[in-house]
Amino acid sequence: MASQIVMPKMSDTMEEGVVVKWLKREGDRVASGDALAEIETDKAVLELEATTAGVLRKILAQEDSKVPVGQLLAVIGAEDEDVSPLFGRSTSPSPQLPPVTGAASMSSAAPASTTASGSGAPARLEPVTRERIDASPLARRMAEEARIDIAQVPGTGPGGRVVKRDIEAFLAQLRSQPSRPPAAPVSAPAGAVEGGAQAPAQLAPVGVAGVDHTERDLSMMRKTIARRMALSKTTAPHFYMTTEIAMERAIAMRQSLNELAADAAKISFNDMILKAVANALRQFPRMNVSYADEKIRLHQRVHVSMAVALDDGLITPVIRDCDRKSLGEISREAKELTELARARRLKPEDYIGGTFSVSNLGMFEVEEFAAIINPPEAAILAVGTIRQQPVVVDGQLGVGHRMKVTLSGDHRAVDGATGAQFLQIVKRLLEQPLTLML
Amino acid sequence: MAAQEQGFQVIVIGGGPGGYVAAIRAAQLGLKVAVVERDRLGGVCLNWGCIPTKALLRNAEVLSLAQRGEEFGLQIQGLTADYRKAQLRSRQVADRLTRGIAYLMRKNHITVVSGVARLRTTTQVEVEPSDGGAGQVLEAEHIILATGSRERLLPGVTVDGRRVWTSYEALQVEVAPESLIIIGAGAVGVEFASVFAAYGTRVTLIEMLPTLVPLEDPEIAEVLEQSFRKRGMQIMTGTKVEKVEASDAEVRVVVASPQGVQELSAAALLLAVGRAPNTEALGLEAVGVAVERGFVQVKSSQQTSIPNLYAIGDVAGPPLLAHKAMAEGVIAVEHLAGQTPKPLERTNIANCTYCSPQVASIGLTESRAREAGHDVKIGKFPFRASGRAMAMAETEGLVKFVADAQFGEILGVHIVGPEATEMIAEVAALKTLEATLDELILTVHAHPTLAEALLEAALAADGRAVHL
Numbered sequence: 001m002a003s004q005i006v007m008p009k010m011s012d013t014m015e016e017g018v019v020v021k022w023l024k025r026e027g028d029r030v031a032s033g034d035a036l037a038e039i040e041t042d043k044a045v046l047e048l049e050a051t052t053a054g055v056l057r058k059i060l061a062q063e064d065s066k067v068p069v070g071q072l073l074a075v076i077g078a079e080d081e082d083v084s085p086l087f088g089r090s091t092s093p094s095p096q097l098p099p100v101t102g103a104a105s106m107s108s109a110a111p112a113s114t115t116a117s118g119s120g121a122p123a124r125l126e127p128v129t130r131e132r133i134d135a136s137p138l139a140r141r142m143a144e145e146a147r148i149d150i151a152q153v154p155g156t157g158p159g160g161r162v163v164k165r166d167i168e169a170f171l172a173q174l175r176s177q178p179s180r181p182p183a184a185p186v187s188a189p190a191g192a193v194e195g196g197a198q199a200p201a202q203l204a205p206v207g208v209a210g211v212d213h214t215e216r217d218l219s220m221m222r223k224t225i226a227r228r229m230a231l232s233k234t235t236a237p238h239f240y241m242t243t244e245i246a247m248e249r250a251i252a253m254r255q256s257l258n259e260l261a262a263d264a265a266k267i268s269f270n271d272m273i274l275k276a277v278a279n280a281l282r283q284f285p286r287m288n289v290s291y292a293d294e295k296i297r298l299h300q301r302v303h304v305s306m307a308v309a310l311d312d313g314l315i316t317p318v319i320r321d322c323d324r325k326s327l328g329e330i331s332r333e334a335k336e337l338t339e340l341a342r343a344r345r346l347k348p349e350d351y352i353g354g355t356f357s358v359s360n361l362g363m364f365e366v367e368e369f370a371a372i373i374n375p376p377e378a379a380i381l382a383v384g385t386i387r388q389q390p391v392v393v394d395g396q397l398g399v400g401h402r403m404k405v406t407l408s409g410d411h412r413a414v415d416g417a418t419g420a421q422f423l424q425i426v427k428r429l430l431e432q433p434l435t436l437m438l
Numbered sequence: 439m440a441a442q443e444q445g446f447q448v449i450v451i452g453g454g455p456g457g458y459v460a461a462i463r464a465a466q467l468g469l470k471v472a473v474v475e476r477d478r479l480g481g482v483c484l485n486w487g488c489i490p491t492k493a494l495l496r497n498a499e500v501l502s503l504a505q506r507g508e509e510f511g512l513q514i515q516g517l518t519a520d521y522r523k524a525q526l527r528s529r530q531v532a533d534r535l536t537r538g539i540a541y542l543m544r545k546n547h548i549t550v551v552s553g554v555a556r557l558r559t560t561t562q563v564e565v566e567p568s569d570g571g572a573g574q575v576l577e578a579e580h581i582i583l584a585t586g587s588r589e590r591l592l593p594g595v596t597v598d599g600r601r602v603w604t605s606y607e608a609l610q611v612e613v614a615p616e617s618l619i620i621i622g623a624g625a626v627g628v629e630f631a632s633v634f635a636a637y638g639t640r641v642t643l644i645e646m647l648p649t650l651v652p653l654e655d656p657e658i659a660e661v662l663e664q665s666f667r668k669r670g671m672q673i674m675t676g677t678k679v680e681k682v683e684a685s686d687a688e689v690r691v692v693v694a695s696p697q698g699v700q701e702l703s704a705a706a707l708l709l710a711v712g713r714a715p716n717t718e719a720l721g722l723e724a725v726g727v728a729v730e731r732g733f734v735q736v737k738s739s740q741q742t743s744i745p746n747l748y749a750i751g752d753v754a755g756p757p758l759l760a761h762k763a764m765a766e767g768v769i770a771v772e773h774l775a776g777q778t779p780k781p782l783e784r785t786n787i788a789n790c791t792y793c794s795p796q797v798a799s800i801g802l803t804e805s806r807a808r809e810a811g812h813d814v815k816i817g818k819f820p821f822r823a824s825g826r827a828m829a830m831a832e833t834e835g836l837v838k839f840v841a842d843a844q845f846g847e848i849l850g851v852h853i854v855g856p857e858a859t860e861m862i863a864e865v866a867a868l869k870t871l872e873a874t875l876d877e878l879i880l881t882v883h884a885h886p887t888l889a890e891a892l893l894e895a896a897l898a899a900d901g902r903a904v905h906l
Binding site (some may be wrong): 138145158163 | 780844845846847871872873874876877
C-alpha cells in the first residue's frame with residue numbers, strides 16, 4: 001500500500017522547507033528509518049526519514065525547491081503498484097490534501113515508537129501536518145515547564161493529540177540521548193553547509209535598465225530572524241546599560257589554565273563570560289526570568305544561549321544548566337555547539353529553551369554594542385572586545401585591560417536597578433575569576 | 439431460527455452491558471453478529487444489579503423526603519410506605535429496559551441465541567439451549583467473552599433466599615425485613631443499607647476493612663459513616679465474620695470486632711462480599727485461554743492470549759463496572775475490525791455508588807497519589823456552603839480535589855453528597871482531555887448548581903476558594 005510523504009512541520013515557526021538534496025532516487029528501495037532527503041527548515045538542515053518500507057516511486061519536489069508544510073514531496077509504494085492516484089493532485093496546497101500517512105519523519109524529532117503508524121490502513125492515520133498544535137492542557141504545561149517546543153513532540157492521543165505520556169516519552173528520549181555526538185563527524189558536512197546556505201539564495205539581476213541592485217529570496221533562517229527580531233523590538237521595551245570590566249586577572253587566569261591544556265581544551269574569554277553570567281544568574285535569580293502572557297516566569301534552571309554567527313544569519317544554541325557546569329565543560333560544549341551550528345546540524349532541543357543570551361562580538365574588535373533581546377528571554381548581554389587603555393588605579397595612572405559589556409533588558413520583566421545589580425555581580429565574578437572555578 | 443443461521447463474523451458470549459454494546463458496535467461496522475445469552479438480555483446490570491437497585495433507591499429517596507415533609511411545610515397524615523410497590527416498580531423498570539435491548543438487537547440485525555455457551559475451538563461455540571432443546575454449534579472468526587460475574591459467597595454460608603440473600607435474592611424480596619445484617623460495605627452493601635433503612639429496617643453493616651466503601655478516600659467514607667449512624671444504622675468496621683447460622687426464625691452472626699467477639703441476630707442477612715468472574719464451564723482451559731485468579735487475561739486491545747478471542751467487562755478483570763465493560767466492548771470490536779482504538783485509561787473511569795448520600799470518585803485518592811510520588815495539592819468544599827445544596831436541603835457531604843502541585847494535573851476527585859454520581863461526569867471529561875486545575879477554574883459554572891462545589895474545591899486546591 002502506497003504512502004505519501006509530505007513536508008513535515010518541524011517547529012512551531014516552520015511554514016515551509018527547502019529540499020536541499022534527495023538522498024534516494026526514484027526506484028530506490030527504502031527501509032523504514034532510511035534518510036530520504038535533506039530538508040532545510042528555518043533553524044537547521046535535517047534528514048527526512050522514511051517510516052515505511054517500499055520503493056521510492058515518485059519524487060515530486062525538486063532539489064532546491066521550497067515546499068509548504070503539508071505538501072506532497074514523494075510517494076513510497078510497492079514496486080508494481082499504481083501510485084499515480086496519490087500524486088494526481090500534487091500541486092494542490094496543503095489544506096486540500098487528504099489526510100496523509102505518516103510515512104516520513106524528521107530524524108531528530110520523532111521517537112521511533114510513533115512512526116509505526118506508517119503501515120496501518122491509510123484512512124485511519126493522522127495527518128502529519130498540524131497547523132494548530134493539538135495538545136492537552138497538561139501536556140502544554142509540562143512542555144512549558146521543561147522548556148521544550150511542543151510542536152516537536154509526536155502526539156499519540158486521539159487524532160494525534162499530544163498528551164502527557166508523549167511529553168514524558170519525549171523527555172525520556174532527550175535524557176537517554178548521549179549528550180552530543182563526538183566532534184569527529186562535524187568536519188564532514190561542510191558541503192551540506194554550503195548547499196544549505198546557498199540553496200534559497202538565488203541571485204538574479206532585476207531586468208529593468210538603470211536599476212543597479214539585485215534581489216534574492218530570504219532564506220528560511222533570514223525569515224525567522226526578521227520575524228523574531230521585529231517581534232522583540234516591537235513588543236519588548238528594551239533598556240540598555242553598559243559597564244566596564246577590568247580583565248587583568250581573567251587574562252592571567254586564562255593564560256595559566258591554557259598553558260596546561262591541550263589545544264582542543266583551551267578556554268576562551270567567551271567561555272569565562274558564559275560561566276560568569278550563569279553563576280550570576282544563579283546568585284541573582286530575579287534576572288533569570290521571562291515575560292509571558294502577562295506573567296513573569298521565574299526559571300528554576302539556568303540555560304544560557306550563546307549567539308553563533310553563520311554565513312547567512314545566526315542561531316543561539318543553549319548550554320543547559322550552565323551554572324552547574326565547570327568552565328571546562330562549558331568550553332567543550334560551547335565548541336561542539338558552535339561546530340554543530342556552523343554545520344547547521346543543531347537539533348531543536350539544542351537551541352530551544354534558553355533563559356538568557358550572551359552575544360560576543362569582541363573578536364571583531366567591536367568596543368561595545370547593544371543587542372536585541374532573544375524572545376521569550378528577558379535579557380541579553382552584548383560583549384565587546386578587551387582593549388588596553390590608560391586606567392587610574394589608586395591614584396596612579398597605568399595601562400589596564402578593559403572589556404565593556406552592555407545589558408539589554410526587557411523592561412516588562414526586569415527593571416534598571418535589577419539589571420545594574422546583575423551587571424555588578426558579573427563584573428565582580430570576572431574581576432575575581434578564581435571564583436568561577438569554585 | 440437461529441439454528442440455521444451461520445456465517446457470523448463475531449460471536450459475543452453474554453448479553454450484558456459489555457456484550458450488547460459490543461454487538462451493536464460490531465453491527466454498526468457492518469459485521470454479522472450473534473449474541474449468546476443464557477438468561478435475559480441486559481445481564482446482571484439491567485436485571486439484577488445497577489438498574490433495579492437504582493429504582494429501589496429512588497423509592498427510598500422519595501420516602502425519605504416525605505418523612506422529612508415537615509421541613510418543607512408538608513403535613514402528611516398516615517404516611518405509609520409499601521415496599522412491595524417499590525420492588526414491583528424496580529422489576530418493571532428492568533423489564534422495560536430488557537425489552538429495549540431486545541429491540542436494539544433487532545434494529546441492528548443482531549442474532550440473539552438463547553442458551554449456555556461453551557468454547558469448542560477458538561472459532562466455534564457450542565450452545566446448549568436454555569429450554570433443553572437440541573444444541574447447536576456457531577462459528578465465527580472472532581469471539582468476544584462477555585460472561586460477566588456473579589455474587590461471591592462466604593464459605594459455610596448457604597444462601598437460602600429466605601433469610602440469607604445475595605443481591606439477587608434481595609432484589610426479589612417483597613417485604614422489607616424488620617432487621618437486616620449486611621456483610622460487606624462496598625457499593626452493593628451500602629446501597630441496600632440505604633434502601634432498607636429508609637423502609638424502617640434496622641440495618642447492621644459489617645465490613646472487614648477499616649472504613650465503609652473501602653475503595654474510596656477515607657475522608658469520604660467517614661462522611662458516609664456519620665450519615666448512616668445518624669439514621670440509626672449500626673456500623674461495624676474492622677470486623678470479621680466468624681460464623682453465620684440461619685434458622686427459620688432468624689439469622690445469627692458471630693463477629694470479631696475491635697471491641698471483641700459479639701453475637702448479632704437479625705431477620706435476614708445480605709451477603710455483599712464482592713463478585714466473582716464467570717469463567718468456569720466456558721471451555722477456556724480446553725482452548726488455552728490464559729486465566730489468572732479467575733479473570734481472563736487481556737491486552738489493552740482486549741485480546742486474550744488467543745488473538746481472535748477477546749474478553750471484556752467483569753470477566754476481563756476489575757474494576758467490575760458496567761461502563762467499563764461497555765467501553766471495553768467498543769475497543770474489542772473496533773480492534774477486531776482492524777481499527778486501532780485507544781486503550782482504556784483506567785484512572786479516568788468514574789466509580790459511582792448510589793447510597794444516600796451518594797458517593798462518586800475518579801482517579802487517585804489522596805494517599806494513593808502520595809504513594810505514587812506526587813506532590814499533591816488538596817482542595818475541599820463542603821456542600822453546606824453551597825447555595826444550591828442549601829436550597830435543596832441536602833447539605834451533607836463534600837467535594838475533595840486531589841491535584842498535582844507541579845502541573846495542576848487533576849489526579850483524583852472524590853465526592854460524597856447530593857447527585858455526586860452526576861457531578862463526576864464533568865471530571866471524567868476533564869481528565870480525559872487532560873485538563874488541569876486551571877481549565878476547570880476557567881470554566882464558568884452556572885449558578886446556583888451543585889457543580890459549583892467542584893469549582894470551589896478546585897479553587898481551594900489553588901488556595902483561593904471564594905465561598906468558604
